[in-house]
Amino acid sequence: MERYLNLNKRKAPDINLEDLPWDPAKRKNILDYPYNQRDEVRRKYLTRGPCQPSGHTFQKKSIGGVLRRFNPQWFEQYSDWLEYSVEQEKAFCLFCYLFRVQAGKQGGSDAFVSTGFSSWNKADSFSKHMGDHTSFHNDARNKCENLMRQGQSIKHALHKQTNAVKNDYRIRLSASVDVSRHLLHQGLSFRGHDEKEESTNKGNFLELLKYTASQNEAVRKVVLNNAPKNNQMTSPPIQKDIAHCFAEEVTKSVIQEINNDVFGLLVDESADISDKEQMAVVFRFVDKFGLVKERFVGLSHVKETSSSTLKDAIDDLFSKHGLSLKKVRGQGYDGASNMKGEFNGLRSLILRESRSAYYVHCFAHQLQLVVVAGAKKHFEVGEFFDMVHVLLNVVGASCKRKVMLTESNRKRMEEEISKGKMKTGTGLNQDLSLKRPGYTRWGSHYKTLLRLVVMFPCVIEVLEHIEKEGTDGNKRQQAYGLLKYFQTFGFVFHLHLMLVVLGLTNNLSKALQKRDQEILNAVSLVESTKRQLQKLRDEGWDDFVAEVYSFSEKNNTEVPNMDEDFVDSRRPRRKTGITNLHHYKVECFYTVLDLQLQEFNDRFDEVNSELLICMASLSPIDSFVQFDKSLLVRLAELYPDDFSCVERRSLEQQLDIYLDNVKKDQRFFNLESIGDLARVLVETRKHLSHPLVYRLLKLCLILPVATASVERCFSAMNIVKTASRNSIGDEFLSDCLVCFIEKQILDTVTNETIIKRFQSMSERRVHL
Structure with missing residues (x-):
């Protein structure tokens, strides 16, 4: 019996109010929530308002042989309670859902709460549902109004605040709002490691609030130690609520800018500092002044990056803001298969709901990364890039090795100049180092491989030095493996193959960065690039292999007899049954170029x-x-x-x-x-x-032809969520990012607007 009582005393699990379903058809019965949390759920739904998807193309339904559908003007006529489910294409009542304790079938209450209403030919059913002042609907409306009217609650009836208390509270809350605005604007953290009075690291929020109080006597009298201990307005939940209010107002302004018009959707996913997969969403639209704008609207944590999971996250975001996928007219993603897949990718899932939501390859996304990713589908090319990555880690691991490589290259250039093998002049023969390939710059892999070819003898010299005299045993072993690989014909072959492929696509990469007036030239250049790749495949073998032979001879790399049997280094004892010529020409040269052509045809259809x-x-x-x-x-x-x-x-x-x-x-x-x-x-x-x-x-x-907005969002995420701030929650992170990225809109949000939204979020100790 005692065990049973203890179980009953256990606190019900907290509900994440931000995860409450927006679509009325997806909500569970209000009575299914824990008794002591139902009012919080009701208040949250009332604060949000009814789900009224603006711009949605309402599905037609045959009634009596006539196609009929929901009339959007009903939203204006019954603005405070009428809801529409995009999933079921039916209408619901918000008030009756929240207080459906005695709901029967009178006046259509049951239809507007559980089954949904879809008899579009009976427009008078809405007024019948409302009924007279004694109806269940109006009774539920009164309960909703009483719930939101905090001043009539028992708590406030027993503790009537004086005007002085309210005034102090408003000053205190305004100070916290001002501090939060500044921190959100700069992307700074709120909390410190230790917020005790004697601590020297209380965090930015408390320190800035303390400084604000020191500059204003009226503020100093009512904040921090001069405020009631149970109402200082500085706790982490208060900070998060204020940040959430700012983010909601910023997003609301973005939705108002779209104004029920069509827009483009840009989505990308990336891991944050704590290795949580985050999905960033950006809207591209034309505002009422004819200006093209791209606005960041939120960051969502996704447990996996499958196309269906990303689609569910987008659906939730759209439902939250009353948007419809029917209004999407363009999609821009990176080259990941889960995004651009023709049949099961996110691209195709959205196209099923909006047939004009055309996908355009994100031209601002590095084309050279597309080329490298396509080539890496070939096992030996993937191994080649892995070894180049290891080389950059070994040689670039210390300043001493970088200087050694630069000095070796400088001496080599001086020798060749003295022998007349190298020309001199302004801008020529500058000091070079191996460029690490980046993932946010165009042509970085191409520059890396170009420098590797030029500095190849110097690289070998530095690796030999590391192998013999290096102090780090791990680096010495890596140098030994690199030397062994770099002096093989396979390395030289794949180095020159990728140089040719990246070189052919380099001009296209640069052209695709230009503004929209160069689109026609860019499209023609795409076709030219594909033709050059095809020409290289059909006619370029002889010239290509001659260049490989020349490099191998110059750098003393062994060249295999092309007529002999090919030996697979992974299985040296197993006979392959093919010659070296067949392997390098068919299995490498032809295969890699075919992969590139296939990738180009897919991206630029x-x-x-x-x-x-x-x-x-x-x-x-x-x-x-x-x-x-x-x-x-x-x-x-x-x-x-x-x-x-x-x-x-x-x-x-x-x-x-x-x-x-x-x-x-x-x-x-x-x-x-x-x-x-x-x-x-x-x-x-x-x-x-x-x-x-x-x-x-x-x-x-x-159409998101050339944009890098989503990539900039992830750059901002690295500023907001750092290694020392890696435990920040997903909702708080999204709120901070929305305010930090869209700081121009943030500056237009008034304190009074934030205070009003903050007060309506939940029941506060002081009622303004």
């Missing part, structure tokens, strides 16, 4: 190329010289959800008038991009005269 070519026709450069009416009409056909058949016919006539109008207007002279074109159209109010052209222009600008 016909639909993407057509989109970009059509998009370039809107360019205003050189008095709209690239304008092509047929291509723009074709572009409109690619967006059937945005242009009806009638509108596409109207677009043909409107394009002629538009071109004549803008070419005669001096305000449209010397524009450099279609982004400038959209801005000037709005400034001159010509977007109202040519609405279909402006709509087409916005769809083009939404």
Whole structure:
């Protein structure tokens, strides 16, 4: 019996209020929550407001032989309680859900709470559901109002605050809000290692609050030690609540900027400092001033990076902010298979819900990484890059070895200059070192391999020195293994093969970084690059292998007899049954180039190329010289959800008038991009005269052709979540990042707005 009582005394597990489902069809019954936590859940749902997905394309349903659907105007008519489930395409009632204690089938209460309402031909059912003042719905409404009216609660009835107490509380809360705003703006941590009074490391929040108090007498009298011990407004939960209020207001401003219009979706995932996989989400849209904007809206922790898990996280984010995937008109991801997969990737899952959400390879993402990743599918090429990585760790492990390599290269250049083998001049023969390949810069692998070829004799010399005289036994062993590998024909072969492949794609990499006015050239360069790769495969073997032989002879590397049997170093005793020529020509040379061609065809397919070519026709450069009416009409056909058949016919006539109008207007002279074109159209109010052209222009600008916003989000994450701050929670991390990245919006949020949201989050000790 005693054991049973102890079990009953156990505290119910805390509920993460931020994880409460937004879609009404996904919620569990309010009575299923622990009794002492139900009011917290109710208050959270009331603070959020009803789930009303703006911009959602409501599904049609055949009723009596007529296709009918939910009317979005009902949201305005019943704004405080009417909800819509995207998952079930049905309507629900928020008030009745929260206080469904006596819900029966009177007035449709049961339909609006459990089964959902979808009889769209019976619009009067909404008013019938509300009923008169004695109805269950209005009774639930009164309970909701009483719950949110804290001043009527028993606690506040017994403890009526005086105006002086409220004033002190407001000053104290405003000071905490100001401090939080500054820390969020700078991406600084809030807490310290020890927040005791005698500690010298209380953390930024308390130290800044202390400094603020020292500069303001009114603040000093009511904060820290001068505040009530149970209401100092400095505890970690208070700090997190204030940060969350700021983040919610910033995100709310972003959603208002989108204004129920179409937008592009940019997603990427990366591990943070504590090895937790985080997914960053950025929206790309055109605001009411015609400006292209990319806004960070949140970071979500995902337990795995499968496409279905990422899709679920995006669904939750969209539901949270009342958005619909039907409004997505562009997708931009990195090259990971779980993102861009044609059949089961995140790209395809979103395309199933929005057929015009075209995926465009993120041109700002390093193409050379795509090339390297594709080549690494070949086992021997993967081994080659692994050994190069080890080399950089061994040679670049200390300043002494770097200096040794630089000095060795300088002496070699002096000898060749004295012999007349090397030219001299301004900018030539500078000191070089091995460049470590980066993952955020273009062409870094290419530069690394170029320098390795130039400095190869010096690298061998430094490795021999490390092997003989190195003090670190592990580095000596690594140097021995590197020397053994670097002096093989296989290394020389793969070094030159990757140099050729990366060299052919280097120009394309640089072209894809340019602004949208270079899109047409970039697309043509993609096709040229693919043709050059194919030409290298078909006709380039002889010249390529001759260069490999020349390098091997110059550096005393043994060259195998191509007619002899190939010996696999992994299984030297097993006969392969193929010659060296077949292995290096077919299994290496042809295979690697085929992998590259396959990767290029996948990333730059016909639909993407057509989109970009059509998009370039809107360019205003050189008095709209690239304008092509047929291509723009074709572009409109690619967006059937945005242009009806009638509108596409109207677009043909409107394009002629538009071109004549803008070419005669001096305000449209010397524009450099279609982004400038959209801005000037709005400034001159010509977007109202040519609405279909402006709509087409916005769809083009939404396509995430060249952006690195998501990568910048992860750079910001490394600032906010550091090694000394690696235990920060996922929600707090997301809130801090939203405020830190979108600090321009943060600066526009007033203290009064934050205080109002903060007070409504939960029941506070003082009611303002």
